[in-house]
């Protein structure tokens with residue numbers, strides 16, 4: 001089902017990585033990766049309209065019958081700087097060398113486009129059967145620590161477990177993290193993992209100490225079930241509600257919107273909220289993600305009181321109405337609106353006419 005319609009008799013084209021894994025698991029793949037033993041840019045342009053070429057990586061993206069397919073040249077890599085992008089040492093190497101640079105055995109399977117044969121140099125087929133994630137060599141997490149997060153993502157997505165030795169290597173790495181790593185990749189993997197909205201993934205992230213890749217500060221598991229919270233109150237930035245629990249995301253490059261969510265939460269955390277009026281005013285302009293963080297890290301009941309009961313209460317009276325009552329625009333307006341809101345929070349059924357009466361009483365008092 002993941003296969004695209006490519007006829008090739010060269011014997012040098014292989015489906016590779018996630019697409020082979022997903023097909024064997026009977027799952028749909030997000031993207032289709034094909035590797036060519038040799039120079040893919042020269043060979044693969046003929047399969048359709050070329051969308052993008054990257055000569056440095058020997059890759060080419062082609063539209064094959066309406067699906068975007070990434071063709072890569074087989075390549076060998078070394079990690080000169082651990083935790084950062086590898087340096088390509090050879091483009092057009094043998095298939096085995098290309099496979100051995102990869103993260104887990106289940107991601108190191110190839111399927112010949114010419115014969116349909118599965119090529120398994122690392123025991124990936126057995127691991128797939130046994131639902132096991134196993135790295136290909138002991139230095140795998142040192143080369144690329146984002147693989148620890150990828151392991152979490154795949155284990156939750158497929159219900160797989162890390163093999164014992166791989167778990168030991170992970171624990172070893174997490175006991176002495178090298179923070180000089182490419183956080184752009186860390187962020188990408190965190191987003192993909194937490195966007196699964198899985199409480200289980202988050203609990204493992206905290207309990208197994210995977211969070212130590214992001215911050216040196218100690219993190220404890222909150223009692224609130226974040227998955228349930230997000231199901232009840234959907235948000236766009238699911239991942240950030242989970243990651244925000246770490247409080248310290250200074251190593252990640254956040255967008256302005258993401259920063260605003262965390263800043264809003266910091267303000268909320270220190271806001272006085274002793275009654276409905278203060279709760280309403282504190283939350284009314286905050287992003288929903290910030291409110292959920294407040295629910296998780298500070299006070300769930302208060303946040304839910306706002307989300308369930310208060311947020312839909314809106315006063316109808318506006319500045320124009322006040323002018324019609326002969327009140328000139330001034331800072332007094334804010335006090336009047338506050339008085340209306342206080343009354344309306346206590347009695348949400350209040351009509352527009354009731355609100356005007358509040359204004360009149362306020363003016364008389």
Ligand code: CTP
Nearest residue numbers: 017018019030031101102103107108144146147
């Ligand atoms: N890969 C790796 N180490 C990484 C990232 C990727 O070895 N840090 C290799 C794996 O062989 C992987 C392939 O590159 O299968 C493609 O990477 P990616 O598209 O990120 O992963 P997929 O396995 O295709 O998973 P997904 O289904 O999430 O796209």
